[in-house]
Amino acid sequence: MDIFIVIPAYNEEKVIRGVLIDLRNNFKNIIIIDDASDDKTVQIAEQFDILVLRHLINRGQGAALKTGIMYALNQKADVIVTFDADGQHHAEDVKNLVKPIIDGQVEVVLGSRFLNNDQSSNIPVYRKIILKLAVIFTKFSSKLNITDTHNGLRALSFKAASKIELKQDRMAHGSEILDEIYKNKLSYIEVPVNITYTNYSMTKGGANQNPSAFMKILFKYLLGRFIK
């Protein structure tokens, strides 16, 4: 079973080393997609024996993710794991994430920070509210009944990854993946994962960063659905 870890990264020089050390000990196939960082992200990533794909200009997290997924599909990956570069995910969670796919139970596994009770108390209040709203929104828009809609930690089978079509280059791809799961009738399951909130990761993180970023992403997402 070939497991590929796909990590979109943009200006993550402060944390990328830790993320890669954590993953390198456990996994063979790691792909970093550098989304035209201005800092030393690429230089640091290249010190590890991993694949670094480089976007010449910044195209957004969704676009970077798709580049990595396309490469992994090209290499006939059995399971593709999407992993955030900002250090909020943990390598040990990946094993639980890929297991249901390897066992042939489902096509898609979504990480959830809310299935784990000790974990959900650590989440900052503002983020919690936004994430809960997103769950309700997702029930209507993507018709999926899940507890954590915007978790960057997911695992896709080869079949799921080749069916999911990402058109949103920027942050709205999170909702788009869920739409695609429903549209392609892919079987899915949620497993509990840990999210580490640091001051660093709080400055990133798209929709739950601040209300205006949230509105912008929501607008992009709805417009994307409208003109599709």
Next chain:
Amino acid sequence: MIIKILVSIFVLFAVSRVYLRYRDGSVRVIAFIVWLLLWGGIAFFVWWPKFSDIIASGVGIGRGIDALVYISIVALFYAMFRVYIKLEFIEHEITSLVRNLALSDKLNKIKDKRDNENEKKDISSN
């Protein structure tokens, strides 16, 4: 009166720009005619606003100037929508370009490496 002259000067300026674009081939004949009609229409209604009243009462709007404003707003919104769609399309084109460059760069490197290794093997086997 001043507004009439100001608008006319602007229309002449705009038409000259359209003409230059048409002459260097970046605007097609159809687009050129549409722009001419649009700017010509604006100049016409500025000089003879009475005509817009006739059209307005025909479609059931009181004043000609109101009708012009309504139509302009609708046209502008539509134009904005078109531009937005076009922009999204271009963004996607750029993304797929950047993606293919990233992928082909890496795949080529792997291929080069393999070719080099094969060459070395060939040389050593000879």
